[in-house]
Amino acid sequence: MPTIDLETASLRDLNQALHSLGRDEGGELWEILNPRGSHAVAVGVDAPLEISVHGSVGYYCGGMNQQASITVHGSAGPGVAENMMSGSVVIKGNASQYAGATSRGGLLVIEGNASSRCGISMKGADIVVKGDIGHMSAFMAQSGNLVVLGDAGDALGDSLYEARLFVRGSVKSLGADCIEKEMRPEHIELLGNLLSKAGVTDVKPEEFTRYGSARKLYNFDVDNADAY
Amino acid sequence: MCGIVGLFLKDRELEPQLGRMLSEMLVIMTDRGPDSAGMAIYGDAADGKVKITVQSADPETDFAGLEDSLKAVLGDDVSVAPNNTHAVITVDEAAMEAARNLLAENHPTLRIMSVGEAIEIYKEAGLPASVVQRFGLSGMSGTHGVGHTRMATESAVTTMGAHPFSTGADQCLVHNGSLSNHNNLRRELARDGMHFETENDSEVAAAYLTAEMKKGKNLGAALESALSDLDGFFTFVVGTKNGFGVVRDAIACKPAVMAETDRYVAFGSEYRALAGLPGIEEARVWEPEPATVYFWEHQ
Structure with missing residues (x-):
């Protein structure tokens, strides 16, 4: 069980050690101590590891993650799990802005609140936020699922493509071209699976409202020419 | 980029450590702004006295004989305490205008950093650690303070372009972001009698708040108006004699983290800046x- 203390080791030492592992080397639990808000903790990992970070991290923790299961016992700065490809990132505290930005795969769980632009331009990942999310979340989100157990801020899903948004609480306002949609049986099933993957057992999928794209911005409408 | 730190003490026992705590926070923010750094410290207010903090490019020449030259006109109740490129001139409140006029006429190479009962501003180009060291900021005590590490975007890297900006007595502002309507606003404020030292957008924000407070608004109300009148990206931390305020624009892309315990309220551009504060593990961090608008005031 490797332990890296960022009080004494440099961030470069940590990430280099993680990057030098082969893609199939795994199973180990890596403990990271004293991050004290450091940037880029455990970025670009591509091995099936368990990584446990004890404390709060700064920008881009777990960015570009593949395969690894990263848990942060603290809060995360901007851009946590940005461009994640697979694996999982779990934040026990809160996450700052653009959590899971452009993430392509894997699961991001935020046990507290996420700030603005959560899931911006997400492209296939699953993001589950147990608290609230801030304004402009899921802006131009392309695919994947954003699940919010609390409330959403202003302009949710502005210019949304095909990502699915599930919100249990209130939505302050919807962004352009984002609309409420019917919860069909396949959505209940999908959401049930996502909740169980995120370890949520006390909330039912039926409690959520689904939002998605009205698909009116997909093609240029000549009636809007004056707007440009 | 740019980095901001701020600390408002609730527990008076921490006051002797204000400079040290704020300096440590400031130096951690070096990689957000290595061009220049500055700090406003509120402390040592004496009844009936006003402090004028000045800066000189040639302190040896400018500060030699400065006290005598001021005393010759203002009387004996003047003191000058040089500190590297800065000096704190203390005068009777009643003599403040006369002292300012005297400085402008007879000492045009001195640049005024701040004026007020409690405020002192120290700022220079260079790495934050060297700015902290040259002024001995770590040893200063006070009730509250704000600091800034600058990565210049809107105007040149000079002492006067560094933050904090002070445009009114005991007021200061630090800014992370960029304003897009500052030229227009500067013209309007200049027409109303505000004076500008630089082409910097943040100085306009400071002057705007000063002008709003001159109309009778408190800090909180002035910050509320800023939300509709200032266009652009901003996270501001603002100091007044008794208070400390924070506001972010509606888009809020410039980072900000705050922490509060029963001993202090702290602001950092990033959590890193707060990580060394006492009791941070139990603080409310948000x-x-x-x-x-957020603001706190000492009663």
């Missing part, structure tokens, strides 16, 4: 909401 991200200030967009377009929301």
